[in-house]
Amino acid sequence: MNKKDVRKVYRSGKGSYILTLPKEWIVANGMKEGDVVYLEVQKDVILISPKSRQVKEKSTEIDSRGANFNQLVRIIISHYLAGYDLIRVKTHTDEQRRSVAFAVDMLVGAEIMEDTGNEIVVEVFLDSKRFNVADVTERLFKICTSMLFDFCNSLRNFNRAICSSIMVRENEVDKIHLLAMRLLNTAMEGEEIGLSAREIINYRSVIRTLERIADHVSSMAEALVNLQSPFPRICNTVKEVEEMLKVAMMAFFKKDAEMAEQILEEYETFENEIQKNYEEILKFDVVRVLNLKTILDGLWRVAAYSADIAEIVLDMSV
Known part of the structure; x- marks a missing residue:
């Protein structure tokens, strides 16, 4: 369900306002009367979600088999940009291990936390x-x-x-x-x-x-x-x-x-x-x-x- 809708705001008491939610959205998200919704208030928009939008730590694994130096650098950077906090990279050559180190040097907050020879663990320590x-x-x-x-x-x-x-x-x-x-x-x-x-x-x-x-x-x-x-x-x-x-x-x-x-x-x-x-x-x-x-x-x-x-x-x- 992805469509625009217009809703009227009603006043309730001296300090509160009421806005009704679409029935389709309530049903689609398995909600019922008395359930809690989460509001994320921004400058000119309010995001309403049936679940908490708290960002959890994101982790991923990368198998670098067949990737050359520049390819692996680009792959690691793309995962950093996607918001991953823990990146495990399986390496197969010395060139790939150098590639991981090179990529990490380009990324603010990224550190190599473990290197076992065939796997390198990169952690990103950033508090947005x-x-x-x-x-x-x-x-x-x-x-x-x-x-x-x-x-x-x-x-x-x-x-x-x-x-x-x-x-x-x-x-x-x-x-x-x-x-x-x-x-x-x-x-x-x-x-x-x-x-x-x-x-x-x-x-x-x-x-x-x-x-x-x-x-x-x-x-x-x-x-x-x-x-x-x-x-x-x-x-x-x-x-x-x-x-x-x-x-x-x-x-x-x-x-x-x-x-x-x-x-x-x-x-x-x-x-x-x-x-x-x-x-x-x-x-x-x-x-x-x-x-x-x-x-x-x-x-x-x-x-x-x-x-x-x-x-x-x-x-x-x-």
């Missing part, structure tokens, strides 16, 4: 109530802007160490991104994190966008390392992109449609301006052009992702 999705998202955003800020400095005065630190921070973004996705996935299964279903969808989109932004900035840093020299003439473009991202995220956190509109207008102007940068780099040798193009492509994508976030804010305001 200790994490605020908005705070996690803000952390991702701050890492992304710090990467852009340092990249701009390296464009002015080339510094290989700073470029390397930018690429390392991209790995940190990956870890926090996976943590956030796990929190949102478990929330969809009933674990309370203080967000409505609509807010969960919006946060999921923004968090994925921030992860992609970090990927592009990391690629830009790698391209600058390949250039092995500064290129200060596009610093202003980097600053402009960084500011667009900051305003877009501020609009998201404040649910400010006017700020979102501002970003969309700026993006239209930015598209025209960045074309001039593409034309300017054509006078260099092929290797230099390829690396500079990677940087400009990355800046364009970050600006486009900022516009995507602005679009989400506008959707939220409807």
Whole structure:
């Protein structure tokens, strides 16, 4: 039974209200008069369940027979994202055992608790109530802007160490991104994190966008390392992109449609301006052009992702 229904709210006494439940739902769930229902109150929705929606520990077993290194990493990550707290992995090769260790290093709260040679037990020690999705998202955003800020400095005065630190921070973004996705996935299964279903969808989109932004900035840093020299003439473009991202995220956190509109207008102007940068780099040798193009492509994508976030804010305001 999956259909929409409209019910009228009645007042009962001074402080209570009554809402009737559909008979079909009562019968389908084997309920009778006097039974208890469970309410999960969120900002703009109340979930009514015939059973307690308390989240129990989830465990699973994985037989890695035939899986290569990358395949097993993806399998373990998918189980982490699905909210499993205990993952038993049967391994058959040394490569698979290394794969498990590699995957665990990518996952916040995951630890190898037992390794018998042919089975590795991974436990995830996470209390979702200790994490605020908005705070996690803000952390991702701050890492992304710090990467852009340092990249701009390296464009002015080339510094290989700073470029390397930018690429390392991209790995940190990956870890926090996976943590956030796990929190949102478990929330969809009933674990309370203080967000409505609509807010969960919006946060999921923004968090994925921030992860992609970090990927592009990391690629830009790698391209600058390949250039092995500064290129200060596009610093202003980097600053402009960084500011667009900051305003877009501020609009998201404040649910400010006017700020979102501002970003969309700026993006239209930015598209025209960045074309001039593409034309300017054509006078260099092929290797230099390829690396500079990677940087400009990355800046364009970050600006486009900022516009995507602005679009989400506008959707939220409807």
